[in-house]
Amino acid sequence: MGFPLLFLCLMGLMIPAAAGAEEAGPAVEPLRLELRLQRARVYPRVPVPVTVTLMVRDAQLRGIGYPRLSHRSLHLGEFSLPAKRELVLEGAAYTAYDFTALVSARQSGSYRLGPAELEAELLSPASGAAAFFGAVESTPVALESQPITLTVLPVPMRGRPDGFSGAVGRFTVSVSVRPREVSAGDPVTVRSVIRGEGAEREFSCPPIEARGFRGYPPVEGKGAGELVCEQLLVPESAGAAEIPPVRISFFDPTAGRFGIAQSEALPLKVRPAAAAVLSDRSDKSDKSDRSDKSDKSDKSDKSDKSDKSDKSDKSDLQRSFWPALSVLAALAAAAWLRRRRRVTPPSEEQRQRWLVAARSAHACGDVGAFYGAAFRLLQRVGGERQGLPAAGWTGPLPEGAFGPELQESLAALLALCDRVRYGQEMPQPERMAADLLLLEKAGGLQRQGKKFDIE
Incomplete structure (x- = not known):
């Protein structure tokens, strides 16, 4: 009877221990590495944030390196400094460190991203006599995440505007010209600015073609989210002129449709060139001289009529004096005009x-x-x-x-x-x-x- 009783007592002690172990569940991992995308479906050349998260529970690490991420056929930027935060995962508290970068693809398709890899040193209490002095030992650890998939959608073919070059994003365009008043043959500078995320990558500087202008190749200037185009145009003739609007088209991934941005047309006042002004002044001088001679002729005719009516007894010599004087005046005026129309050449x-x-x-x-x-x-x-x-x-x-x-x-x-x-x-x-x-x-x-x- 003694042996069965002892066996039953031992079984009674083991059952609660087994129940407690069953309630505790599986062991919690002290280190975990996860990879996630902010959006899993994007359009070509649209950057999307990708984050590698290192989660630590009840462990000490040192020598943590930056993550490495397999990204064949994708463009991956540099990872940021880690951002620390606290989180609870599956009922366990972790300290998390987030490394974030931007990833994008130039072509549509399905891309495998990852796995992400990260190396560090795990610290644990030293064994033996060194433990008495609080020494620790380091063990190299290599963590690896599960891969994920990035889907890059094609830009729709339907509804594409004329001149669409594949730009994806949301953009604006503005144009200015200086000076606004010039002489024919003098250049003006037309400055076009396209703004928006990725504008310096999505667009180039097409030459502006304006009627009545001679154009030269534009010069590009690129900045973060900005493309600046400067071009010289030379008006060839005087009169009212106009710099035509600059029009760009793009696909807006947020709205899911195509968009168009266009600047205003800019009026320009073109004066005649220096030679044309000189010729115009000469023409005005001719008209003025002809008018003066006409007035003199009218006065002379009136004077002749008055002389004939009032002084009919004057001699033939007196009657011929005024016509001769008019001829001499006309010859003198013609000689003066000819001198005015001559241009002395440069020395x-x-x-x-x-x-x-x-x-x-x-x-x-x-x-x-x-x-x-x-x-x-x-x-x-x-x-x-x-x-x-x-x-x-x-x-x-x-x-x-x-x-x-x-x-x-x-x-x-x-x-x-x-x-x-x-x-x-x-x-x-x-x-x-x-x-x-x-x-x-x-x-x-x-x-x-x-x-x-x-x-």
């Missing part, structure tokens, strides 16, 4: 001054100053050949003004001056040396002592 000293400036700029390697001086010199030579003031001549070179070979070379140099001054082109030193020799020939040309009339 040799002025041409040599720009030639010296070109030589100095070439010696210093200053491309902008060299081709600026070259343009001024060609402007004076071209003005002389056409009988125009230098400020009123903008090209092209008159046909037959020079020999065939020199004519073609100077025309090419004149076009290059415009590309350097307005299009940011940078010729090589060898080209500058050849152009300097060409300027020496052009600057040394002498006029044959004749004057030129403005037609």
